[in-house]
Amino acid sequence: MKGRYFTEQERQILEEIIRHRRTELGENFLSQEIPETVLNRLIWAALSAPSVGFSQPWEFVIIRDASIKEKIKACFEIENEKAKKIFNDKPLYNQFKLEGIQTTPINIAIFYKPSSSPVLGQTSMKKAGPYSVCLAVQNLWLMARAENIGVCWLSILDEQKVKRILNAPDENELIAYLCIGYVKEFTERPQLEIANWETRKSQESLIYYDSYHQDSNS
């Protein structure tokens, strides 16, 4: 074959990075600054993601300003109160610190910017645009793990309020709000699994071959 060939050792490194990527809860972050060169590598990883029609439909707002973070935190508090009511039969919810807005040195809001002209590949499945932005998020997340940096994807937010706080253009869609920083500890398993909130689904329960199985009774 032509092109870059990966060795077994390199494959194993990728596997390790995927295996050890975690979501960090707020109390696990350290205030230690992220060097600009490291941040640039995270952004480079995001910008290297695949995108429908190579449209690269993403925009990033890198947030360090304490007053902006304070507003985002207030937005989170309101949404989290709503969530607490939804989970009022599960007191465990109240124990999770599901954001790291002020405990991380950097927050990054990642937006989908729709194209004003047709995009190759997006003519039928419009969501291929936002899906592309999710891949940028994942690339950044994996590179962060390779840099031993923790990430919390925060979605307990009111999109419209966040857009107003960040002066985002009307047409832009908020895809992800990431809190990024060095951590005290990387756990082997997801925090929600450790806390018995959720369990990992088995591979057999998720994979179908050729088509979804017919109900034998139908």
Ligand SMILES: Cc1cc2nc3c(=O)[nH]c(=O)nc-3n(C[C@H](O)[C@H](O)[C@H](O)COP(=O)(O)O)c2cc1C
């Ligand atoms: C789209 C998306 C939104 C999420 N929103 C939140 C959130 O608001 N707060 C939080 O603490 N974790 C959030 N998470 C993290 C998940 O809880 C986490 O990925 C899951 O528990 C599995 O853990 P792991 O990432 O360590 O494998 C989000 C993850 C994704 C992919």
